[in-house]
Amino acid sequence: MTETAKAQGGKSGGFHYAYLIVLSCIMITCLPCALALSCAGIFFTPVSEYLGVARAQFTLYFSILNIAMMLTLPVAGKLMGKSDLRVVLSAGVALTGAGLLLMGRCSALWQFYLCGAVMGVGVAPLIYLAVPTLINAWCVKRVGFFVGLCMAFTGIGGVIFNPVGTALIQSGGEGWRLAYTVFGIITLVGTLPFTLFVVRSKPKDKGLLPLGAGEATDTSRPAAESGGVIAAKAMHMPAFWALVVFCGIITLNQTIYQFLPSYALSFSSSLPQVAAASGVVASAAMAGQAIGKVLLGIVNDRSLRAGVFVGMGCGVAGVLVMWLLPSTLALLLAGAFLFGIVYAQTVVQTPLLVRYAFGSADYPAIYSRVSMAGSLMSAVAAVFWSLVIDSAGGFPLMFVLGIVCMAICLASALFAIAHKAEA
Helix, strand or coil: CCHHHHHCCCCCCCCCCHHHHHHHHHHHHHHHHHHHHHCHHHHHHHHHHHHCCCHHHHHHHHHHHHHHHHHHHHHHHHHHHHCCHHHHHHHHHHHHHHHHHHHCCCCCHHHHHHHHHHHHHHHHHHHHHHHHHHHHHHECCCHHHHHHHHHHHHHHHHHHHHHHHHHHHCCCCCHHHHHHHHHHHHHHHHHHHHHHHCCCCCHHHHCCCCECCCCCCCCCCCCCCCCCCCHHHHCCCHHHHHHHHHHHHHHHHHHHHHHHHHHHHCCCCCCHHHHHCHHHHHHHHHHHHHHHHHHHHHHHHHCHHHHHHHHHHHHHHHHHHHHHCCCCHHHHHHHHHHHHHHHCHHHHHHHHHHHHHHCCCCHHHHHHHHHHHHHHHHHHHHHHHHHHHHCCCHHHHHHHHHHHHHHHHHHHHHHHHHCCCCC
8 A cells, every 4th residue: 555545544535534533623622612611601690690699709610610721731731742642532521521510410609610620621631732733643734724623613512502501591490400411411422432432643543644644735834843842842942932922912812702792782872773782793703713713724724924914914903993983883793703813813823833833743742831821811811801991991992902912912923933943
């Protein structure tokens, strides 16, 4: 059998096993990641009312979840670089599913906090590491497209399951318990068969070459791809710290999305038609995020620099339109959509930049360390923007700082590209 035949899955022009890996990544992002993260908001009000506590007290579990993710990432990165990915990812799915099931049994606030920590440990390798690690190992071509496609399903999963969960919550009694239980079962039954029986760490585990091996590769492949550098060395390089800044600040910037409905509601007296569409504004941003992940993946396969400029350019344009032209609902929605594209950079641009700068030799460990900045920022970003909005500067200051964030991210990304590790 020729090397080309192996690269095609065992026969020339045949179906490559890498496509099953892509499907497994989609199931990971669409089920455990979306159910634990993208659908969290539908529980905030009913559970806090059941417990008789302020909403902020209950939602603290989500901050605990993010802190647990941050602390888990370096350990998960080491394990994924050395262990069978089936074990690591299946353990992550099991913990996430168990956390959701247990949330449906909780009756005290501290129990929700404990479940949040369990889910944070479980979902950390799934949301941050699974897709880029598997796609990077299994694909030589169209890496950006496949990463973007898979990550888009965190949003698509939210679109699918938020209405399902809401219906279960509203079904009567303590419907939120039923919703958590159903979400936990879906997570376990829908994802474990893929992580246990389909996922393989590397193509050589199936006697294959990566998809596209021997063909012309995409232009975003790193100069250091032939070997790359280990995490200990990468952490002493300027490009590493530039990417830490990029990951942290782009995560801070993306959190502005959560306040777009409040921004629309702020026009309730002057522009009631805009205030009435506050929920649609958030949906427009989510649509931009889902489409933006695929778009940015395609652009990055041609040029990483172009991917950065397209993402940041759309984000700045979106902020300016929402800030300066809010009176026209169509333009407000268009601005929210454009902002959703820069939101997509968080989980698409970051792993591709890490791969470009440091190669594949110790990719999971390096990317997990970079991602810690994003996870930490997720725990504090909502509070930061709340303070900004409640200050004298209000929403205009939020938009100005958002533009500053995107300028910092553009500069740090270009710096990392220019100072990548040499082969």
